[in-house]
Amino acid sequence: MAIKYVKWLALCALAIFLSGCFDTTPTQTKIKLSGRTMGVDYHITYIDVAKNSEEIAKARQSAIDKLLKTVNEQMSTYDKTSELSRFNQSRSLEPFEVSPDTAKVVSESIRLAQLSEGKLDVTVGPLVNLWGFGPNMRVEKLPSSDELETAMNQVGIGKLTVDGNYLIKAIPELYVDLSTTAKGFGVDVVANYLDGEGVANYLVEIGGEARIKGRANEQRDWVIAIEKPVSSHRAIQEYISPRNNGLATAGDYRQYFEENGRRFSHIIDPDTGMPIDHKLVSVSVIHPSCMTADGLSTAIMLMGPEKGLEFARAQNLAAYLVTKTDSGFDTVYTDAFEQYLVKPVN
Known part of the structure; x- marks a missing residue:
């Protein structure tokens, strides 16, 4: 069976960041840093007032790269020697010691799983791998019903617990995938480092x-554009200013495969074992913690347009949902999100 793969341009629906918002002055310098981590690019822009800001930036970039390397060594499923990979490879039911950071991300993932009634489930790894969206990144044929049943029996957030800095499996085959929260945690790690600086x-x-803090310059806040959920090109859906918050966007239009004209999303519903199949194509969430926003955006994507919006409103979340229609896209956002919209200037 031939399966057409569409290259994943990014880990999830991206936001496009605007540059050129600040002019260097004798007392203020706009510093830009960039690199690679977790299989994607990172971009950092900050305003410095020190006279030797460029020299300081080199030291900061080195420190940031080390911090992100540590996160990858802790939580990557692609690095077979990471803490998380070693936990997944273990078949022991005894407590498995991890770093405080890994324990923190797993604990928050469990909390969000409970909040979303199981929709966000980081133990969904066996299903993600079965559908070809894990480290091996390829399947030769669609999963059979027997394969789905076997993988479903290995999934369930109740099979994972955290006790201090220890992770505990209820079944030997448990496999944890933190792709829905670890990248947001990486953002928080860098932001917290800059706070400390x-x-x-x-x-x-x-x-x-x-994650954003402060302003781009004295006249304006940082302005971000949410990307229009189309896979063929890049376009802007909405301008927003998250202010002192984290922002995460989940979507199903950047990573998928097609078979016989049917699209299979990389976002797997733990209740069915199948890729999501509804009209909601993009969810953006603003929250003080980028890690939490990361998990919540995926949870709402899994719920679908109606239940996702209901959940966001009930939890007073700042959420922006984009739904595909026959004529294009419809957008809806919660009352908590409205304050972050950038109004057009007439």
């Missing part, structure tokens, strides 16, 4: 997830 104005972005 006394940087008052910054924009940190890793693969489309972001």
Whole structure:
């Protein structure tokens, strides 16, 4: 069976970041840093007031790269020697010691799973791998019903617990995939580092997830454009200004495969074992924690347009949902999100 794969241009629906918002002055310099981490690009822009800002930037970039390397060594499923990979490979039911950071991300993932009534489930790894969206990134044929049943029996957030800095499996085959929260955590790690450096104005972005603080200059906030959910080209859906918050966007239009004209999304519903199949194509969430925004955006994507919007409103979340229609796209956002919209200037 031939399966057409469409190249994943990014880990999830991306936001496009605007540049050129600040002119260097004798007392303020706009510093831009970039690199690679977790299989995606990162971009950091911050305003510095030090006279030797360029020299300081080199040291900061080195420190940031080390921090992100550590996150990858802790939580990557692509690195077979990472903490998480070693936990997944283990068949022991005894407590498995991990770093405080990994324990923190798993604990938050469990909390969000409970909040979303199981829709966000980081134990869905066996299904993600079965559908070809895990580290092996390829399947030769669609999963059979027996394969789906076997994988479904290995999934369930109740099979994973955290006790201090220990992860505990209820079944030997349990496999944890933190792709829905770890990248957002990486953003938070960098933002917290810049906070510790006394940087008052910054924009940190890793693969489309972001955290913002302060302003781009004295006249304006940082402005971000949410990407229109189309796979053929890049276009802007909406301008927003998240202010001192994290931003994460989940979508099903960047990573998928097609078979006999049918599209299979990389977002797998733990309740069915199948890729999601509804009209909701993009969800953006603004939250003080980028890690939390990361998980919540995926949870709402899994719920679909009606239940997702109902959940976002019930939890008073700042959420922006894009739904595909026969004529294009419809957008809806919660009351909590409206304050972040950038109004057009007449």
